[in-house]
Amino acid sequence: MSVGFKAVQWNREKYIYDAILLAGVTLYVVAFIAISHRIEPPKDLPEAIDVRIRAFGTCAFFMLTIILSIGPLARLNPWFRKLLFNRRHFGVLTFIIALLHAWFMIEWYEAQGSLPSLLTELTKWSDYGKFIGFPFKVIGFAALLILFLLAATSHDFWLSFLSPPVWKWLHMALYVAYGLVVLHVALGIMQYDSNPLIPIMLAASFALVAVLHVVAGWRERGMDRGTPTGGDGWIAAGAPGAIPDKGAVIVVAPGGERIAVFRDGTEIGALTNLCSHQNGPLGEGRIIDGCITCPWHGWQYRLSDGCAPPPFTEKLATYPVRIRNGVVEVDPRPLPPGTPATIHLPAP
Amino acid sequence: MRRAHRNAHRMLWPALAVLVGLALAMSLVMRAPPPAAPPPPAAEGQR
Ligand code: FES
Numbered sequence: 001m002s003v004g005f006k007a008v009q010w011n012r013e014k015y016i017y018d019a020i021l022l023a024g025v026t027l028y029v030v031a032f033i034a035i036s037h038r039i040e041p042p043k044d045l046p047e048a049i050d051v052r053i054r055a056f057g058t059c060a061f062f063m064l065t066i067i068l069s070i071g072p073l074a075r076l077n078p079w080f081r082k083l084l085f086n087r088r089h090f091g092v093l094t095f096i097i098a099l100l101h102a103w104f105m106i107e108w109y110e111a112q113g114s115l116p117s118l119l120t121e122l123t124k125w126s127d128y129g130k131f132i133g134f135p136f137k138v139i140g141f142a143a144l145l146i147l148f149l150l151a152a153t154s155h156d157f158w159l160s161f162l163s164p165p166v167w168k169w170l171h172m173a174l175y176v177a178y179g180l181v182v183l184h185v186a187l188g189i190m191q192y193d194s195n196p197l198i199p200i201m202l203a204a205s206f207a208l209v210a211v212l213h214v215v216a217g218w219r220e221r222g223m224d225r226g227t228p229t230g231g232d233g234w235i236a237a238g239a240p241g242a243i244p245d246k247g248a249v250i251v252v253a254p255g256g257e258r259i260a261v262f263r264d265g266t267e268i269g270a271l272t273n274l275c276s277h278q279n280g281p282l283g284e285g286r287i288i289d290g291c292i293t294c295p296w297h298g299w300q301y302r303l304s305d306g307c308a309p310p311p312f313t314e315k316l317a318t319y320p321v322r323i324r325n326g327v328v329e330v331d332p333r334p335l336p337p338g339t340p341a342t343i344h345l346p347a348p
Numbered sequence: 349m350r351r352a353h354r355n356a357h358r359m360l361w362p363a364l365a366v367l368v369g370l371a372l373a374m375s376l377v378m379r380a381p382p383p384a385a386p387p388p389p390a391a392e393g394q395r
Contacts, residue, residue, distance in 0.1 A: 132378045175361060179368040186375040199376055206372060210365045217358050 013288075014298065017086040021093060025063070029055045049108045054189075056101035058201075061185065063094040064178050065205040072216030074284055074295070078247070081284045084295040088154050091174070095151040098144050105137070136188035143180035146173050156277075164278050182206050234322070234329040237261040240268060240345055243328065246287040253332035258283065259319055261330055262292055262303050269303045269342035270319035270330045282316075305340040 032055035042048040067090055073080040109118045118137075127135050150171055152158075159167045182202060190198045235251045243249050243263040250273055251259050258273035260283030271292070273283045280296030287293070291300035291309060301308055306316035315338035320331040322343065335341055 131374065169356075172357065172360065175364055179364050182368050183371055183375075186372050190375065191379060199379070203372065203376070206368065210369070213361050213365070217361070221358075 014086050014089075018089055021090060025059060025093065025097065028059050028062075032058065045111045046108055049104050049111055052104045053101060053108060056097050056104060057185075057189075060094055060098040060101055061181055061205065063090065063097060064174075064181060065209055067091060067094060068174065068178055068209045069212050072212040075216040075220065076212070078244075078284075081286075081295050084284060085298065088297060091147075092151045092154055095144075095147040098147055102140065102144055132187065132191060134187050136184050136191075139180050139187065140184040143177045143184060146177040146180070150174060150177070159278060164276075168278060178209070233333075234324075234331050235259070237270075237321075237328040237330055239326055240323070240328055243268065248283040248285075248292075250281075250283040251330055255332075257332075259330055259332065260292075261321065261328060262287065264290075264303050266345040267303060267342050268321055268323075268328055268345065270321050271301065271303075271306045272317045272319075272334065274316075275299055276314045276316060304342050305338055307338045 033051055036051045036054070042051060067087060070080060070083045070087060070090075074084050106115070106118070109115045122135055122138060124135070127133050150173065153162070153167065153170060162170065185198070185202050190202065233254075235253070237243065237249050237251050240263060243261060245263055245265065248260040248262040251261060251270075253259060258281075259270050260273045260281075261268065261270045262283075264287045271282065273281055275282045275285075275294040275296065277294060277297060277299045280294045280299075282292060282294055282301070285293045285295040287303065288300075290302075292303055293300050299308065299314070301314070301316055306318045308314040317334035317337050318339050318341040319334055320341050322329050322331075323345070
């Protein structure tokens with residue numbers, strides 16, 4: 001994983017994820033264009049390009065809405081965790097779709113021989129003082145620039161160059177990009193197209209993202225207060241059967257750090273919830289091919305000692321576990337990274 | 349995600365959401381009404 005930046009290994013799940021993603025995007029764009037042409041056949045080239053602008057624009061908007069919904073959804077319902085995996089490719093593809101949207105917009109001006117009027121539109125300084133009438137294309141360009149920055153720095157070289165915490169701060173700019181895209185649509189097409197579907201789609205998508213974040217955040221706030229501990233400081237993680245096989249439950253140490261308690265058949269072990277790649281939530285991952293697999297980009301660690309399998313060298317902090325009165329308990333004092341600390345349940 | 353990120357996320361998200369939500373509501377309120385339907389053609393006798 002730290003060898004030559006080949007951090008993200010390809011596996012069958014990733015191929016399937018990418019294939020579904022590409023098929024979904026192609027289907028959406030083709031269906032949008034076909035239906036639009038059927039409802040109102042374009043009379044000339046600019047009208048045909050306009051349909052493409054809308055197809056790619058709405059596609060990018062929905063993709064961004066989905067990307068921002070996956071995080072809270074995965075926290076609210078474990079089923080959605082599988083969507084976290086490979087979200088990076090989802091983001092890069094969103095940038096490409098948004099770029100095509102911008103490209104067709106430029107082509108639209110070119111098809112009419114009015115490219116200079118785009119420049120006039122963007123440099124009409126008096127419009128910058130207006131709310132309705134603000135040059136909404138500038139807002140779109142700003143969002144595209146952020147998406148470009150995020151896509152360009154999504155490679156592990158940048159993660160290593162910037163360090164995981166800085167990288168994570170930078171990638172939070174996705175929220176700013178989404179806000180800009182909402183405004184781009186609200187001050188753009190929504191103002192000069194009276195189709196009621198546009199405000200409905202815009203407000204519903206924005207509300208969905210906002211509500212999901214509020215609900216997931218509210219739930220996690222309770223979690224951050226900490227998991228009740230027994231008298232000796234060990235934290236209860238529940239009965240062994242309550243830990244999903246090849247999955248985990250997350251408990252919180254008194255200091256607020258999260259600990260993932262995994263079960264692989266009869267083996268139980270606890271590790272830090274932070275993946276050493278980008279601090280992804282390991283406890284939301286699964287055990288694949290005998291290794292704990294991070295839900296974000298698939299880095300793997302052995303449950304037995306928190307070490308990445310050879311030739312990789314990453315090591316995670318592990319925690320002592322025990323079973324008392326039929327309940328799995330975790331000592332919240334971490335062991336040095338790479339220390340074997342799992343226990344085995346007695347055979348049934 | 350580390351705690352600091354989680355906390356920043358929790359503060360950044362609602363602030364952004366309120367700002368964008370307000371702007372979205374304003375742009376909806378200030379949206380031009382749909383064009384009025386054209387009046388029915390005048391009857392011959394009314395000319
Ligand atoms: S693999 Fe990227 S954060 Fe874990």
